[in-house]
Amino acid sequence: MKILIIIIQVAVLTAIAPLISGIIRKIKNNIRMRRGTSVFQPYYNLAKLFAKNEVVSENASWIFRVTPFVVIASAIFALSLVPLVNAGNNVNYAGDILLIMFTLMLGRFFLALSGLDTGSAFGGMGSSREMFISSLVEPAMMISIFVVAANASSTNQYLIAARGHVSFSAIVAGIALLMVTIAETSRIPVDNQETHLELTMIHEAMVLEYSGRSLALIELASHIKQIVFFTILANVIFPIGAGLAVYVVKILMISAMIGVIEISIAKMRLFRAVDFLTFSLVLSMAALVISAAGL
Amino acid sequence: MGYFINNTAFLSFDPLSVFFLAVIGLVSFPSAIYSIGYLKDHYSPQKIALGWALFIAFVLSMALVVTVKNAFLFLIAWELMSLVSYFLVVFDTEHEKSIKAGAIYIVMTHIGTAFIIAAILIMFKYAHSFDFPALKEACLAMPPGIKNLIFILFLIGFGTKAGIVPLHIWLPYAHPQAPSHISSLMSGVMIKTAIYGIIRFVIMILGVGSLWWGSAILVIASISCLVGVIYALMEHDIKRLLAYHSVENIGIILLGVGASMVFMKLNMPIPAVFAMIAGLYHLINHALFKGLLFLGAGSVYKATGKRNMEKMGGLIKAMPWTAATFLVGAMAISALPPLNGFVSEWLTLQAFFMGLAGGTIGVKIFMGALAGVLALTGGLAAACFVKAFGITFLAMPRSKNAAEAKESPFSMKFAMVFLAALTIIFGLAAAPIIKILTGVSGSALAIDTANINFTLNNFIITPQGAGNIYLSPLIAGMALIFIGAATAATLYFALGKSKVVINKTWDCGYYKLNSRNEYTATAFSKPFRIAFDFFLLPYRKTEKIWDSFYHTKSFTYEVYTTPVFKQYIYEPALRAILKIANKMKKIQSGSMHLYIFYIFITILTLIIFMDRF
The missing domain is CATH 1.20.5 (Single alpha-helices involved in coiled-coils or other helix-helix interfaces)
Structure with missing residues (x-):
């Protein structure tokens, strides 16, 4: 039964993961008074890529070939661990919320390696920057997760989601985690998914040499990773209300927030992003102090 | 002689000693096998014989350090270990660097030993005996001031051997300079004898005196973590990079041990045992994967004759075994699930979480911040090993030596595969190992662990009992492999075999890519150099040679960080x-x-x- 719930959750969320990206793009376009593409555009892109041939660099090793599968496996595995609708339903089968964080690191590690694998200077640049941003994100993410977990006296994501109230410290930690989410999902002001200007891209530079089916898997994994973070924000940080409808509303609200943030600020250059991440670390430390004080 | 050794049976085999003997055995066995292939062709037969003699003396002296139960004999064994390892550091006597590294090592290690001797002599003055039980009894009646003094002496003494910051200075010189199988023993095992010393003398004999002892260790440990990993990021000599990671990992081990001491003082026995398990687990894990990584680095060194990563590249094709096993080690040290490094970092984080959930306000903030430090360390370590593996093994060869590299002989491959297998097993089989370590930690902390159980069955770790907090590395590993394989199979059956065209690297349309265009280790670490410039104080030296007013003939650019x-x-x-x-x-x-x-x-x-x- 538990296995069935997990499989349904993974299947449904994988299916709607690209849609979220499409919705965010649509929101951004509407605010900019543009018509924009359909919300289903990410699906069209994936379908196109799955049908195409792959070009692989002659310098690449097996790391390059195996990376898409490691990335998608780590994203889907993380997805199978997040609490979806029924928070009280403890279907925990492999680990707690810390495992989710470490699992996402596994995918990123391999992506960064494959960025270096082809010998392309852009790939190396992307790897370097991605590891830079992600390592600076870690402490803020860990501390804010710890704060919320301390509210529930457990790092079990289902128990955190079932705690039923949102304390002040959880709100502050939630803001810190929103900033972390922006950085982790390669969004403005840290990175820009839409750019293909060589000097500014981070994530896109790393996967520059991928094509065809492998690129499709990596893009799908990015969509999934995004929904993992959104679900953590929606259900673990703010576990108010139950049921599928509430979840959908919360996810749409987060998407709208991210969309508005993306169009309201310009992308920061790489070393200003450090300030952005430092601010999220300070927020998470503040949340820690507030939570230690019992609020 | 009777004055010094009152007991005829001077060896003890309590759980802690047996645990450390196991660590020594697990790393020295593959190192010994490895040295068969490694020493061959490199040295004359006489020198190989000398190397073996020293190797055996080194292993035996370490075994003696962790088994004697008399402080006087402990000092003799300790000194023996230091001297033998000195001779191994200067094994390549023809290199001037070896002599210098040896000199730094022998001076630093003796400063450390002097502190340990002072501490033991003060204890002797109260106990009138060097036997551990007598020392322990005497420490019960010792005034707190003296206890604090002894603790500080031990901390400096053992800290020098462990390589905590700022006493780590010898480590990046001495470890890389020894032959690689010795580096793996020194980094994997020898520095752990200092952790043994801290547990044996400070926790078991002296007894944790006050709260600030554990807190001091935690602060020093977190500084060691960060300083170690940041210096490692800046390092492009592959063996020195690994040596700096030893500083970092000793920090992580001490985070567990220090947290355990804090919990002891706060009267939280179960978290104390758990934190000690986390420390000991990371200790054995670090021995395995650092041993493995040093052997891999040695294999690369033997094949290319170089230790500078900027001269390597593309070795994954010529040396598939070395590359694959090095990757396992790199993943483990970066704490990626489901390997062993992840399990022990998870345990350490859970130990901090116990402090966050149950301590006073100060303890809560402290433990939360430490979790942040550990997370940052993990992230930086992952970045560092992307660099170490990516620049060394991937892309195109950056020098002639790298292009002509050959895979190492069977004995070296065997040793690396052996350690890689253990690294994986110690990740997947975490639960049974934690059961064993519960007993070891309990005996070290004098806590009865008969009713303490941190595992559910043989697959699941639960720090607080069933269902609450939960981790199963085995299920996680199987799920990851299953999902990856299922995705590949689905794609294969739904869309057919992927049509792959092998072509030049696209690189945004620049089709003349050569190894000079590749991203270098220096470039890779540049963002970190800028972000941590307040500590690294980088500076650069540039030199232009003009062949006319308008055109530069050559341009050299060197970047340094201030030590x-x-x-x-x-x-x-x-x-x-x-x-x-x-x-x-x-x-x-x-x-x-x-x-x-x-x-x-x-x-x-x-x-x-x-x-x-």
Whole structure:
């Protein structure tokens, strides 16, 4: 039964993961008074890529070939661990919320390696920057997760989601985690998914040499990773209300927030992003102090 | 002699000693096998014989350090270990670097030993015996001030051997300079004997005196973590990089041990046992994956004759076994699930979480911040190993040596595969190992662990009992492999075999890519160099040679970071010592009468000293 719930959750969320990206793009376009593409555009892109041939660099090793599968496996595995609708339903089968964080690191590690694998200077640049941003994100993410977990006296994501109230410290930690989410999902002001200007891209530079089916898997994994973070924000940080409808509303609200943030600020250059991440670390430390004080 | 050793049975095999013996055995066995292939062709037969003799003496002296139960014998074994390892550091005597590294090592290690001797002699004064049980009994009645003093002496003494910051200075010189199978033993096992010393002398014999002991260890450990990993990021000599990671990992081990001491003082026995398990687990994990990584680095060194990563590249094709096993080690040290490094970092984080959930306000904030430090360390370590593996093994060869590299002989491959297999097993089979370590930690902390169980069955770790907090590395590993395989199979059956065209690297349309265009290790670490410039103080040297007014013929660019500890602590100290020594020269006039007078004064002082104390 538990296995069935997990499989349904993974299947449904994988299916709607690209849609979220499409919705965010649509929101951004509407605010900019543009018509924009359909919300289903990410699906069209994936379908196109799955049908195409792959070009692989002659310098690449097996790391390059195996990376898409490691990335998608780590994203889907993380997805199978997040609490979806029924928070009280403890279907925990492999680990707690810390495992989710470490699992996402596994995918990123391999992506960064494959960025270096082809010998392309852009790939190396992307790897370097991605590891830079992600390592600076870690402490803020860990501390804010710890704060919320301390509210529930457990790092079990289902128990955190079932705690039923949102304390002040959880709100502050939630803001810190929103900033972390922006950085982790390669969004403005840290990175820009839409750019293909060589000097500014981070994530896109790393996967520059991928094509065809492998690129499709990596893009799908990015969509999934995004929904993992959104679900953590929606259900673990703010576990108010139950049921599928509430979840959908919360996810749409987060998407709208991210969309508005993306169009309201310009992308920061790489070393200003450090300030952005430092601010999220300070927020998470503040949340820690507030939570230690019992609020 | 009876004065020093009262007991005829001077070896003890309590759980802690047996645990450390196991660590020594697990790393020295593959190292021994590895050295068969590694020493061959490199050295003359006489030198190989000498190497074996020293190797065996080194392993035996380490085994002696962790088994004797008499402080006097402990010091002898400790000194033996230091001396033998010194000879192994200077094994390549023809290199000037080896001599220098050996000198730094022998000086630092003896400074450390001096502190340990002082601490043990103070304890001896109260116990009138060197036997561990007698020392332990004497420590119960010791005044707190003396206890604090002994703790500080031990911390500096063992800290020097462990390589905690700022006493780590010798480690990045000595470890890389030894032959690689010795580096793996020194980094994997020898520095752990200092952790043994801290657990044995501070926790078991002295007893944790006050809360600040554990807190001090935690602060020092977190500084070691961060400093170690940041210096490792800047390092492009592959063996020195690994040596700096030893500083980092000793920090992680001490985070567990220090948290355990804090919990002991806060009367939280279950978290104390758990934190100790986390520390010991990381200790054995680090022994395995650092041993593996040093063997891999040695294999690369043997194949290319170089240790500078900027001259490597593309080795994954010529050396598939070395590359695959090095990747396992790199993943483990970066704490990626489901390997062993992840499990022990998870345990350490859970230990902090216990403090966050149950401590006072101060403890809560402290433990939360430490979790942040550990997370940052993990992230930076992952970045560092992307660099180490990516630049060394991937893309195109950056030098002729790298292009002509050959895979190592069977004995070396065997040793690396052996350690890689253990690294994976220690990740997947975490639950049974934690069961064993519960007993070890309980005996070290004198807590009865009969009713403490941190595992659910043989697959699941639960720090607080069933269902609450939960981790199963085995299920996680199987799920990851299953999902990856299922995705590949689905794609294969739904869309057919992927049509792959092998072509040049696209690189945004630049089709003349050569190894000079590749991203370098220096470039890779540049963002980190800029972000941590307040600590690294980087500076660059550029030199342009013009062949006409308009055109530069060549341009060299070198970037350096300021070695803060060397420049601001050790060099001033060294200068001061030399200055004092210069002044002291005056009393050595060569006059025999004066020397006899000195001897007389010394004896007089000693007599007065003996009488007074």
